Amino acid sequence: MKIRVAARGSKLSLAQVKVVTDYLNSQGIETQLVEVKTRADLFSTAPLHKLGKGVFEKEVNEVVLRGGADLAVHSMKDLSSEMANELEILAMPKREVPLDSLVGKYELERLEPGSKVGTGSIRRKNLLKFLRPDLNVVDIRGNVDTRLSKLNSGQYDALILAEAGLRRLGITASRFTLSPLDFTPEPNQGIIAIVGHKDNTRLREILKELNHKETMEEARAERAVVKLVGGGCHSPLGVLFKKEGSKLEGIATYSDGSKKVTVTHSDSGVPEVVGEALARKLLKEMKNEGIIP
Structure with missing residues (x-):
């Protein structure tokens, strides 16, 4: 048996796919990656809010709908609530740490006024403006490696990134996790969603042991x-x-x-x-x- 897994080709996406394929391989199931380019990948410099909803998911799910893959793997936070009727979230592995992290040499309260902090999230920008209105909050796009290279080259003094992504990529950069009372994370942050056809009972059964009940309950409440x-x-x-x-x-x-x-x-x-x-x-x-x- 071979299961085809559709996902974006970014390093973080592939790290999430590995969680799923490692499990399937451990069950004696062969897997094949179906890499998909999304609108967010094609317009990688445009602010996310200008690209509209579903920029990380739509094209990936369409591959499953067309029969080009059996499963789609997503960051749960990128999934809109308006999935195609034929599809369903079949499983969610155990959640990674869901908090935001400030990546850089200094904690948030120790950053000097005027320090340049990069983030592509409206939520993070607004929270930074409220907590530290004296900072220079600047938009940033690109994958984690690209953002970190800009930090290391001195273009930014700090970045705010999801701790889950940093852990999945094995990144050891200096960073400080942010309190969820100050920086409440994006809904479903740190959760991987495995999407497939609703009527595919065989896949649902195969994924049953990978599914984490508490994570799914947290995700449902947040949504x-x-x-x-x-x-x-x-x-x-x-x-x-x-x-x-x-x-x-x-x-x-x-x-x-x-x-x-x-x-x-x-x-x-x-x-x-x-x-x-x-x-x-x-x-x-x-x-x-x-x-x-």
């Missing part, structure tokens, strides 16, 4: 917040849930750059219901602060 508040990689919304015993412990943050609202919520039960409760708390505080009417 429930996004559904109510609105979010994704083009939004200043941060959401993080952690399964602790029977409870889901959640943090949600929204910042427009001049104001920042952070709320927490803890409860057991259906992840979507817990997520919706956190979302309602956040929306209430956003209204109180005048961020929304």
